[in-house]
Amino acid sequence: MTATWTADEMMTVAAARILRDGTSCFVGIGLPSTAANLARSTHAPGLVLVYESGCLGAKPDRLPLSIGDGVLAETADAVVGVPEVFNYWLQPGRIDVGFLSAAQIDRFANINTTVIGGDYANPEVRLPGAGGAPEIAASCREVVVVVRQNRRTFSERVDFVTSVGFGAGTGHRELLGLTGSGPRVVITDLGILEPDPVTCELTLTHVHPGVRIDQVRAATSWDLAVSGALAVTQQPREDGLATLRALEATTQRVRGAA
Amino acid sequence: MAELVSLVEGIAELVHDGDTVALEGFTHLIPFAAGHEIIRQGRRDLTLVRMTPDIVYDQLIGMGCARRLVFSWGGNPGVGSLHRFRDAVQNGWPGRLEIEEHSHAGMANRYVAGASGLPFAVLRGYVGTDLIARSEQIRPITCPFTGELLTAVSALRPDVTIVHAQRADRSGNVQMWGITGVQKEAVLAARRSLVTVEEVVDVLSPAPDQVVLPTWAVTAVAEVPGGAHPSYAMGYSVRDNDFYLAWDAISRDRATFAAWMQDNVVTGSRV
Numbered sequence: 397m398t399a400t401w402t403a404d405e406m407m408t409v410a411a412a413r414i415l416r417d418g419t420s421c422f423v424g425i426g427l428p429s430t431a432a433n434l435a436r437s438t439h440a441p442g443l444v445l446v447y448e449s450g451c452l453g454a455k456p457d458r459l460p461l462s463i464g465d466g467v468l469a470e471t472a473d474a475v476v477g478v479p480e481v482f483n484y485w486l487q488p489g490r491i492d493v494g495f496l497s498a499a500q501i502d503r504f505a506n507i508n509t510t511v512i513g514g515d516y517a518n519p520e521v522r523l524p525g526a527g528g529a530p531e532i533a534a535s536c537r538e539v540v541v542v543v544r545q546n547r548r549t550f551s552e553r554v555d556f557v558t559s560v561g562f563g564a565g566t567g568h569r570e571l572l573g574l575t576g577s578g579p580r581v582v583i584t585d586l587g588i589l590e591p592d593p594v595t596c597e598l599t600l601t602h603v604h605p606g607v608r609i610d611q612v613r614a615a616t617s618w619d620l621a622v623s624g625a626l627a628v629t630q631q632p633r634e635d636g637l638a639t640l641r642a643l644e645a646t647t648q649r650v651r652g653a654a
Numbered sequence: 655m656a657e658l659v660s661l662v663e664g665i666a667e668l669v670h671d672g673d674t675v676a677l678e679g680f681t682h683l684i685p686f687a688a689g690h691e692i693i694r695q696g697r698r699d700l701t702l703v704r705m706t707p708d709i710v711y712d713q714l715i716g717m718g719c720a721r722r723l724v725f726s727w728g729g730n731p732g733v734g735s736l737h738r739f740r741d742a743v744q745n746g747w748p749g750r751l752e753i754e755e756h757s758h759a760g761m762a763n764r765y766v767a768g769a770s771g772l773p774f775a776v777l778r779g780y781v782g783t784d785l786i787a788r789s790e791q792i793r794p795i796t797c798p799f800t801g802e803l804l805t806a807v808s809a810l811r812p813d814v815t816i817v818h819a820q821r822a823d824r825s826g827n828v829q830m831w832g833i834t835g836v837q838k839e840a841v842l843a844a845r846r847s848l849v850t851v852e853e854v855v856d857v858l859s860p861a862p863d864q865v866v867l868p869t870w871a872v873t874a875v876a877e878v879p880g881g882a883h884p885s886y887a888m889g890y891s892v893r894d895n896d897f898y899l900a901w902d903a904i905s906r907d908r909a910t911f912a913a914w915m916q917d918n919v920v921t922g923s924r925v
Contacts, residue, residue, distance in 0.1 A: 425732055448758060449680050449833045461895045462731035464681020466888055469832045475863045478680055478705070478836045479766050482759040487778055510755070516788060522743040524729030524736075527706075531759040531779050560782035572782040573803060 399634045403585035404544075406604045408434060408640060409632040411495075411542045411583045419492040420444040422532050425463050427542040428495035430643075433459055437639050446491055448528040450476045459647040482528070486535050489575050494536030498543045499523050500554045503597050503618050504568075505541060505561025505579040507533065508554035516556070526558050533559035538580040545584035550616040562596040586612045588629060597621055602629045656826025656849070656872040664848045664876045665691040668814045669700075672721075676703040676812040676844065677710060680835025681731060681893070684885035685818040686710050687878045688850050690919045693717045703812055705761045705836060706731070709884065709901050712738040713919065715751060716911050722752040724810075726761040733898050737905040747908065754789055760807045764791070765836050767809035768843025774806045781805060815844035818882045819867075820889055822851045823858050826869035831861040832888030838865050841872065850878040852890045861889070 401409075404427075411431035415421055417440035423432045433456060436443045445454045449464040453473030460468055469475050476485070485491065500508035509529060513520025533539055539561075543549060561579045562568055569578050578596075582589040588602035599621040600612055605628055613620050659667070669675055669692055677685050689710040692700075701722040702711055709730065714720055716738030728739050742751035756764070763775035776795060786792050786805075795806040817837040819830035828849045830837065841847045849867065854877045858866070869875075884894035884901075904914045 449682070449835065451833065460732075461898065462681045462893070464731070464833050464835075464893075465895075466682070466832070466886060466892055469682070469888060475833060477834055477838065477865075478758065479762040479839060482762055483766075483777070487759070510784070519744060522728075522740045524727050525725065525755050526757040526783075526785060527727035528758040530757040530783050530785065531777075534781065535778065557782065557784045563782055568782075573778075574781060575778065 399632060399637055401632050401637055403604070405637060405640060406629070406632060407542065407544070407583055407585045409636055410588060410604070410629055411540065412438065414540050414581060414583070415440050415443055415493060418442045420446055420490070421493045421495055422446045422448070422486060422491045422528070422536055423495050424497055424529070424532070425460070427497050430459055431542055432495055433643060434636070434640050437643060438636055446481070446485065448478065448481060450478055450481045452476060452481070452485065457646065458650050459643060482531060486531055489535055489537060491536045492538070494532035494539045494576070496529055496532060496539060496541050496559065498541055498549065500549055500551045501541065501543060501582065502551055502554045504563060504565055505582060505591065505598055506554050506557050506563065507541070507559040507561060508556045509558045510556040512555050529559040533561070534574045534576060536576045538577050541579055541582040543582065543584055545586045545612065545615045547615060547617045550618070552618045562591060566594065566596050586615060592621065599623050600626060602627050604629045605631045656869040656875045658824070658826060658854065659874045659876050661687060661691050661850060661876045661878050664874045665695055668846050668848050668873060669697055671697055672699045673813040674701040674703060676810070676815040676840050678704060678815060678817050678835060678837050678840040679882065679885060680706065680833055682833040682835070682885060683818045683830060683837070683882050683887055684708055684710055685816045685850050685881060686883055686885060687881035688816045688818070688848065689714055692719060693915070693919055703810060705758055707736060707739060709736070709898065712736040712905055713915065715739055715742050716748065716905070717915060718748045720751060722754070724754045726756045726758045730898060730901060732895070733902055737902070738911060741908070754791065755785065756789065756792070756807070757785065760792065762836050762839070764807045764810040765839035765843050767807070768811045769839040772809060774808050776804050776806055779805050810843055812840070812844040814846040814848065815840045816848045816850070817841060818850045818887065820852050820887050821858055822849065822854050822875045824854060824856065826872060826875045827858060828867040828872055828875060829858045829861065829864055831864040834863070834865045838867065841867055846873045848874045848876065850876050850881040852879055852881070852887050853877060
């Protein structure tokens with residue numbers, strides 16, 4: 397029997413696979429939180445989830461709607477203040493992986509979550525802003541970005557640099573004194589992009605099953621680099637999909653009952 | 655020593671037109687009832703400070719209380735946009751809103767500096783971002799010991815900070831637990847403070863991870879059961895996630911928003 401899945405499920409599964417058991421992960425809400433909780437529910441039960449609300453080692457049995465849901469505090473190893481989570485835990489580089497999303501991302505994985513279009517004072521679209529992302533992007537040992545791929549999001553230039561990926565390219569993070577190694581992988585609903593080892597430019601290394609290269613190119617506003625060793629992402633396992641769907645069903649049930 | 659007051663008295667005495675006001679509470683313990691009382695008392699020209707503006711500032715902004723917003727993340731958590739905030743920034747409705755934005759780490763450290771009686775705080779942050787060019791309150795600084803280039807952020811000193819907590823005793827000592835965010839720092843950074851609490855009790859029994867604000871560090875305490883709704887108070891209530899979802903539709907349209915505020919905040923019962 398062949399499992400079927402949606403593009404979002406493929407993205408979430410691919411993102412969850414990146415997270416290794418026994419490591420720590422600074423989790424943003426939305427797609428990153430879903431993937432991190434799927435990882436903890438499957439191959440990485442010892443994954444330490446850190447939320448910017450100060451919850452260290454949260455073990456929710458459902459997907460939190462916000463970074464400050466009660467289930468995070470109730471299940472955490474420790475609940476600390478917000479200055480502490482950023483100053484003591486994130487800033488010194490204690491967190492292995494920063495999990496982020498983006499409204500716009502460029503070829504060097506610089507991220508915009510601030511404004512789109514117009515100018516800063518009179519933007520076409522005012523986005524929520526930085527939150528924890530600039531320092532997560534700077535200080536986690538490595539960064540994973542989970543974002544749906546389309547031309548508007550995968551932009552030649554970001555309208556505002558909220559969080560630094562590789563800046564203008566090779567060596568720029570070091571020049572800026574950023575302590576983490578930066579984006580390791582960008583996972584989308586179409587495939588997986590990784591920075592070129594020499595140029596740091598995002599390069600398509602995997603397409604998800606059934607996705608063609610020209611589809612990914614069409615969803616990218618710059619001339620997308622494609623790896624010579626392009627592979628097809630391993631398809632989701634049925635048990636992993638079942639776990640993801642159960643997690644989402646529990647979330648809906650709890651939300652409906654609240 | 656903190657004075658025990660009613661919410662109406664607390665807002666009337668401590669929040670004035672033109673003040674810099676911080677309502678803190680990181681998803682948990684957001685002082686919604688106090689925000690609603692500020693709206694009912696018709697305060698104007700406020701500089702609103704808050705890491706995560708949330709629905710409470712969407713309401714204050716939409717009702718025309720704010721002149722300026724200092725923040726680090728202005729969204730409806732887990733849902734999407736704050737439509738009143740966006741309408742103010744994009745279209746100047748109901749009035750022009752000046753903004754000053756930071757990262758969470760920057761805002762948290764600005765409160766720490768304020769609470770510490772220092773003019774600024776130091777962090778590894780903002781480097782390489784466009785945020786630096788948009789704020790006078792972010793500056794590079796060289797470490798006098800290592801020569802390393804770091805970032806300085808100026809202290810936040812609100813005229814008044816308002817937070818919500820689970821309990822206070824009759825002497826005005828305040829106890830909170832669960833996610834306590836940046837509330838201790840925000841209260842200690844402020845010139846005046848008001849704490850709304852779920853209940854006033856005879857004796858504060860210890861709770862895990864508790865934060866206690868001694869009565870002599872707080873200006874006034876008001877008993878406001880349910881004062882964090884639709885946010886929550888661990889041990890007393892759960893987050894009303896359905897309301898956060900519903901707010902998207904209520905706030906999207908100016909007239910719908912105004913009617914809802916009139917019915918539920920200005921003249922109606924507290925929600």
